[in-house]
Amino acid sequence: MSKAVGAIERFARLAEQVLPHRFDIIEQLDDGTRIPSEALSEDHTIGLYYEQIPLKMLDEEEAFIEVGWDDFERQTGPDGDYLEYAPLRHVRFRAEKMQYLTEGWWVTTPCVRYPAATAEALARLMEESYGEAHLYLHPKMPMPLWIRTESKGQDYEGVQAVIQARGPDRMLPVNIHTEVTMEYARRWEELARSYYLLADS
Numbered sequence: 001m002s003k004a005v006g007a008i009e010r011f012a013r014l015a016e017q018v019l020p021h022r023f024d025i026i027e028q029l030d031d032g033t034r035i036p037s038e039a040l041s042e043d044h045t046i047g048l049y050y051e052q053i054p055l056k057m058l059d060e061e062e063a064f065i066e067v068g069w070d071d072f073e074r075q076t077g078p079d080g081d082y083l084e085y086a087p088l089r090h091v092r093f094r095a096e097k098m099q100y101l102t103e104g105w106w107v108t109t110p111c112v113r114y115p116a117a118t119a120e121a122l123a124r125l126m127e128e129s130y131g132e133a134h135l136y137l138h139p140k141m142p143m144p145l146w147i148r149t150e151s152k153g154q155d156y157e158g159v160q161a162v163i164q165a166r167g168p169d170r171m172l173p174v175n176i177h178t179e180v181t182m183e184y185a186r187r188w189e190e191l192a193r194s195y196y197l198l199a200d201s
Helices: 003-018 116-130 182-188
Strands: 023-028 034-041 046-049 065-067 073-077 080-084 091-094 106-109 113-115 134-137 145-148 160-163
Touching: 003 023, 003 034, 003 046, 003 116, 080 116, 113 116, 116 145, 116 160
Parallel strands: none
Antiparallel strands: 023 034, 034 046, 046 160, 065 134, 073 080, 080 113, 091 106, 134 145, 145 160
16 A cells, blocks of 8 residues: 555545545546546545645646635535635636536636535644644635645645535536546536536626
């Protein structure tokens, strides 16, 4: 077992004790393509990483900014509490920034929020395991909330977690595999049209 897989698996087992999710360790896609190690929850709403974050996030890494809990507005609903990032209300963005698409289009969302219990539990586990937890998000599109143990720009060693964003009635999914080929991703291209609300061009 590699160092990366060992670290991810240990953190995944701890996360399973405090979250209603189960994690699968993935080192290759179902078409046989080898990828940097990751652990994804059964519904792909949470990803755990060590060597590399999802490629779609890595492409936008420089744009991510560090935020604190006070930067979110807490909302309580029938399915639990959410942390909304108000500056992203009614944001317009390109679908191909989130998914692997041969042709993109403009989409939008009324709001961008993250499940509070999930974010707080993973941050607490990160602090208990590594001593610190830093929150990052993208200020111009609904990328996942990124939780890591070091600030950006520092040498990094440790598990990183990402949590998919939600709108008012749907997940706003990013392809959270560490690497994906276009050939592999193309099978979901038509389905991706249902992921987001179409925006005026």
